[in-house]
Amino acid sequence: MEERREKNMSKTIIITGASKGIGKEMAQNLAKDGYQIIANYNKSEKEAIELQKQNKNIDIFRADVSKREECQKLVKYAIEKYKKIDVLINNAGISKAGLFTDLNDTEWEEIIKTNLFSAFYMSQETLKYMIKEKDGCIINISSVWGLVGASCEVAYSISKAGIDGMTKGLAKEVGPSNIRVNSIAPGMIETEMISDLTEEDKKQIKEEIPLRKIGKPVDIYKTAKWLIEDEYTTGQIISPNGGWIII
Ligand code: NAP
Secondary structure, three states: OHHHHHHHOOOEEEEOOOOOHHHHHHHHHHHHOOOEEEEEEOOOHHHHHHHHHHOOOEEEEEOOOOOHHHHHHHHHHHHHHHOOOOEEEEOOOOOOOOOHHHOOHHHHHHHHHHHHHHHHHHHHHHHHHHHHHOOEEEEEEOOHHHHHOOOOOHHHHHHHHHHHHHHHHHHHHHHHHOEEEEEEOOOOEOOHHHOOOOHHHHHHHHHHOOOOOOEOHHHHHHHHHHHHHOOOOOOOEEOOOOOOOOO
16 A cells, blocks of 8 residues: 555646546545645635645646646646656536527537637647656546437537547557546536536436436546556546446
8 A cells, every 4th residue: 555655656647627526536535545636726716725735745726728828837837847747637627508509609619618628738738748758647527428418518518529539539549659548427426516406306316327326526536546547448438427327
């Protein structure tokens, strides 16, 4: 155990959108496992500062990852301070419910840029260094909605299906450089993202889930940790969802 923690201490992980929910849980637990975390945030500075105080292995950096220049600053900071990036977790994301026919260009752009362009920018900027190292691991947080589509969340579904497409293509392209790329496609996870749901909505959803429960951010951390430590899985979409979606 101690030996593994020492080995992890030399590994640097960037997690985008780590001020809340799934990203925060991954940052807290991976830091406890001994990894050096660069926890990215955008609007939630107070939460990010609180997170940093919890563990000396957590560093924080503000960047709006829907913008190329800010992704460049985040990656530059990580490289200058820690010399390499071993793992990139593209987790930042937003969702917005509404009819497809009502979706305006601004909302469409915000969802696609935050959820999909961010993964494109961050992966491209980080790969420059991973390819030189001939080592790396990219984990894209997509969603079951990317796999099966969600009514009234069409833009979100497109963004997540796009991420999964990127995972598959990129895994083939950078595999020869010993870089693994995988997606985690969570089912319903208890975070602020699902705060619009009523207790009655959640009760109904639980009845549709074979394991009869909504997931917790820690469930996604466990999948991420497995993917980080694994050495032979690439191009896969792993979906911790309680059996809600089985394909
Ligand atoms: P959350 O609690 O709402 O947290 C979202 C995080 O994304 C926040 O830390 C937020 O940071 C960050 N973020 C948003 N826009 C950003 C930007 N432009 N730049 C940098 N960071 C940004 O959501 P969550 O449930 O943890 O979701 C995390 C990921 O899991 C998302 O990609 C989501 O689509 C996916 N997912 C969630 C569920 C679920 O049921 N919860 C299911 C499937 C997939 P700031 O507040 O600092 O801006």
